[in-house]
Amino acid sequence: MTSSSFPASASSSSASSALSRSAASAAPARLALKGDLLDFTAAPAWARVDDPAVRFRPGHWLLIEQGRIVGVQADDPGEGWQREDHSGRLILPGFVDTHVHSPQLDVIASYGTELLDWLNTYTFPAERRYQDPDVAQEGAARFLDALLAHGTTAAVVYPTVHKVSAEALFEAAAARGMRLITGKILMDRHAPDGLRDDVHQAERDCLDLIARHHRRERLAYAVTVRFAPTSTPEQLAMAGALCRADPTLYMQTHVAENRSEVDWVARLFPEARSYLDVYDRVGLLHPRAVLAHGIWLDETDRAVLARTGAQIAHCPSSNLFLGSGLFDWPAHLAAGVAVSVASDVGGGTSLSTQRTLSDGYKVQALKGQRMTAWCGLHAATRGAAEALDLSSELGHFDPGTLADVCIWDWASGPVAQGRMDLARDLHERVFAWMTLSDERNLVASYVAGVARFRRD
Structure with a gap:
């Protein structure tokens, strides 16, 4: 074997919609995102569809101050917030x-x-x-x-x-x-x-x-x-x-x-x-x-x-x-x-x-x-x-974490939308989303509360 060879053995989308490095380098002082919030409080059990570790809060506001999550609530937070209403869309941790x-x-x-x-x-x-x-x-x-x-x-x-x-x-x-x-x-x-x-x-x-x-x-x-x-x-x-x-x-x-x-x-x-x-x-x-x-x-x-x-x-x-x-x-x-x-x-x-x-x-x-x-x-x-020992920083919507957050369409196209309309429960809906969606469903990506990608 030579030093440059091994023994014989037996899609990225365009970043044109990504925001430039110079755009919005600081997070808004107070940002509120409304949508269907989904994250986890613990590790779900293998093969269990109805699992208490799942935290789903549809139609709620995710409250972000200076790039950090400070809370979740059902009521509109009011005029003191920069509000983005994504009702009917899925919001997940990045x-x-x-x-x-x-x-x-x-x-x-x-x-x-x-x-x-x-x-x-x-x-x-x-x-x-x-x-x-x-x-x-x-x-x-x-x-x-x-x-x-x-x-x-x-x-x-x-x-x-x-x-x-x-x-x-x-x-x-x-x-x-x-x-x-x-x-x-x-x-x-x-x-x-x-x-x-x-x-x-x-x-x-x-x-x-x-x-x-x-x-x-x-x-x-x-x-x-x-x-x-x-x-x-x-x-x-x-x-x-x-x-x-x-x-x-x-x-x-x-x-x-x-x-x-x-x-x-x-x-x-x-x-x-x-x-x-x-x-x-x-x-x-x-x-x-x-x-x-x-x-x-x-x-x-x-x-x-x-x-x-x-x-x-x-x-x-x-x-x-x-x-x-x-x-x-x-x-x-x-x-x-x-x-x-x-x-x-x-x-x-x-x-x-x-x-x-x-x-x-x-x-x-x-x-x-x-x-x-x-x-x-x-x-x-x-x-x-x-x-990765980073759960105090990211991965969920608990207060104090940095707002690494992504907003998604539940469905893209008539086939996926038809499947969503027929979903019988939350797991069936999320599983269909996981199976049928991809980057085309992405609406926006936030890093520490700063929008770093928005769909054209």
């Missing part, structure tokens, strides 16, 4: 995408390969372009505006191995007031020229980025291991040392996505019990660790995740598109493992959380399970916020 690759908008919907070939054929050539600061800046702006245009107001993001790509994301997110978790990718082997770093330079870059961006405004740094095969044991040890030195840091990586990948890891790390054990041995599993996929994990692995507090970012659209496998969500919940949901663009085929959740339902159906709309939406809002 979605949280816990695993997505910003440069991979360029390769979304690429044909015909499994994971390892797909990386070599499409992903790595696209990522190499991000060593150019102009490309990195344009790509970061386009990516974040696309998130906002899909109703995603916070994200855990992969840039590229280049320090400048992480810099561009941090600056673009700060300009938009967004909650963003990212960090330069660590990758010092089994990658092409132009996409490898080395242990010492990577450590210096990480420390500099941490010093300048971690915990600045709504930014946080994630020690970002691409995946075990593309880091030497020395680099993995360095990444673990960074995490131990500062427990406020996040960590993001991939684990057990594809069977060929799992076999490759076993050959590279014969001393490890499993793919997950590679990370556990060097201290990369902790309560702020986000591991994407986790399809091919066993009962022992799930116990390790529960013990360490690490979460799985479930990426159903990507798993189906690349043929990676079917994630066992109930088994992880039963083991006490937090599960969030993620688009994983560009393996995933859309930044739309609704499309991702619709695919999540199909994955569970293929395993003989039924995912409710409640479990899916909770995992994309309050559940994701809690798994």
Whole structure:
């Protein structure tokens, strides 16, 4: 195997409606949004349609002062508020995408390969372009505006191995007031020229980025291991040392996505019990660790995740598109493992959380399970916020949280409207919305009370 190749393996909407960076940098002093408010007070039970964790307040006003939610009420708040009446529309907390690759908008919907070939054929050539600061800046702006245009107001993001790509994301997110978790990718082997770093330079870059961006405004740094095969044991040890030195840091990586990948890891790390054990041995599993996929994990692995507090970012659209496998969500919940949901663009085929959740339902159906709309939406809002230790900031409508809020049409087009008219109860209505809607239903996205996207 050469250093630039893997072994053979066994849609973003336009951001033209996104508000410019210069628009409305401060939240209105007092903003009131009226609509059908839906959020969660706790985690819903698996497969329970009538669940007390669901909080639905139709035709209510969401009250926001200086960018923070201060209350909910049925009565009109009066003339002292900037009021927006969205009666008959759905209002949700902004979605949280816990695993997505910003440069991979360029390769979304690429044909015909499994994971390892797909990386070599499409992903790595696209990522190499991000060593150019102009490309990195344009790509970061386009990516974040696309998130906002899909109703995603916070994200855990992969840039590229280049320090400048992480810099561009941090600056673009700060300009938009967004909650963003990212960090330069660590990758010092089994990658092409132009996409490898080395242990010492990577450590210096990480420390500099941490010093300048971690915990600045709504930014946080994630020690970002691409995946075990593309880091030497020395680099993995360095990444673990960074995490131990500062427990406020996040960590993001991939684990057990594809069977060929799992076999490759076993050959590279014969001393490890499993793919997950590679990370556990060097201290990369902790309560702020986000591991994407986790399809091919066993009962022992799930116990390790529960013990360490690490979460799985479930990426159903990507798993189906690349043929990676079917994630066992109930088994992880039963083991006490937090599960969030993620688009994983560009393996995933859309930044739309609704499309991702619709695919999540199909994955569970293929395993003989039924995912409710409640479990899916909770995992994309309050559940994701809690798994990231951000529930005091976002993910629900409790007073004191920042007003990351999105407004949606219940239906777009005659087919969806007809289905809504026939819905018999709330879950049936919300499940139909989750299955039939996408970014075309989005009316507006607010970040900390500032409108960052409005539909033309």
